[in-house]
Amino acid sequence: MPQYLTVGHLLRQLQDLDTDLPIRLAVNPDFPFTHYLGSEVIVQDGKAFIPDDGQEDYLPMSVRDALTWS
Numbered sequence: 001m002p003q004y005l006t007v008g009h010l011l012r013q014l015q016d017l018d019t020d021l022p023i024r025l026a027v028n029p030d031f032p033f034t035h036y037l038g039s040e041v042i043v044q045d046g047k048a049f050i051p052d053d054g055q056e057d058y059l060p061m062s063v064r065d066a067l068t069w070s
Contacts, residue, residue, distance in 0.1 A: 007048055024056060029069035032059035 024034040038051030064070040 026059050026063060026067060032064055032069055034059050
């Protein structure tokens, strides 16, 4: 996995997933919460930005383990 994710890398990882599967962003290993992703993608200055759309809940321990955040 590249350090700097590109649209192509992200599309390849998502292409075989169920299209109805919700997406959450795992944030901050020291204070692990999940966040909703905004529905808009803004392209500016040669980068694509997906906004945060609020905090949901604590990141599940199984996800923390998979990310080696625990």
